[in-house]
Amino acid sequence: MKNITKRTQREGAETDSCVTEPSVLFRLDILALLLFTLSILASHLIQASPVVIHDAGGEPLAPYIQRMFEEEHSNETERNKRTPTQGNAGQVSFPFTLPITTPEMSPGRVTSRPIDQPFMSRPLFLIGSDRFSRQWFIQNRERLSELNAAGILVQVDSIEDLRTMARLSDGYNLQIMPASGSDIAHQLGLKHYPVLIWKSGIEQ
Numbered sequence: 001m002k003n004i005t006k007r008t009q010r011e012g013a014e015t016d017s018c019v020t021e022p023s024v025l026f027r028l029d030i031l032a033l034l035l036f037t038l039s040i041l042a043s044h045l046i047q048a049s050p051v052v053i054h055d056a057g058g059e060p061l062a063p064y065i066q067r068m069f070e071e072e073h074s075n076e077t078e079r080n081k082r083t084p085t086q087g088n089a090g091q092v093s094f095p096f097t098l099p100i101t102t103p104e105m106s107p108g109r110v111t112s113r114p115i116d117q118p119f120m121s122r123p124l125f126l127i128g129s130d131r132f133s134r135q136w137f138i139q140n141r142e143r144l145s146e147l148n149a150a151g152i153l154v155q156v157d158s159i160e161d162l163r164t165m166a167r168l169s170d171g172y173n174l175q176i177m178p179a180s181g182s183d184i185a186h187q188l189g190l191k192h193y194p195v196l197i198w199k200s201g202i203e204q
Contacts, residue, residue, distance in 0.1 A: 102154040104185040107132040108192030110204035116190065120199040125145050126181050127194040128155030131166060136194040136204070137168055145172040146195075152204050154181035154193060 107130045125144060127133040133155075137144075144151070156162060156178050164175065184190065188202065196203050 100156040102181040104182050107191050110192050110195045112203040114201045117199045123149040124197045125149050126154050127153045127160035134196045141172050145174055151176035152181055153178045
């Protein structure tokens with residue numbers, strides 16, 4: 001009888017040692033959510049080199065659209081000319097495909113609200129190429145430059161849209177990457193752009 005009792009106690013102790021406390025599971029869930037959030041937002045900043053959208057001194061939007069400019073700016077100096085990446089048969093290779101769309105978002109008013117994203121090292125803004133986004137960008141581009149904010153152009157229909165944004169951002173040295181904002185929209189519950197995202201809040 002004593003042997004049975006000891007065996008039962010030992011098996012009970014072993015079972016207890018394998019049970020994870022609920023508080024530990026909760027902390028693991030929070031950690032997993034934080035890592036997932038980080039991967040979603042960080043992927044938009046590191047998955048490709050940012051496109052520097054500015055047009056200082058006749059410099060093109062980016063090297064890979066230089067071909068678009070050469071015919072119209074045949075008298076540019078060699079200093080301002082850059083060779084695009086070439087594909088087969090002399091075609092220009094683009095690091096993205098137009099149009100770029102973000103179905104989850106549309107131009108509109110954004111209500112300011114707090115968020116908690118402490119891992120963000122710099123502000124992030126999302127804009128489109130529509131009139132409302134352009135007006136917002138003109139009004140805020142100086143501030144965005146001072147904040148060293150990174151940008152994602154989440155709605156682009158054509159090369160002309162890119163060139164328009166290049167003209168508007170001339171001289172402000174802002175980094176704007178054409179890319180869909182779907183993942184960020186889902187993660188942060190965003191419905192409209194333009195929007196400025198801080199580590200502690202969202203505003204327009």
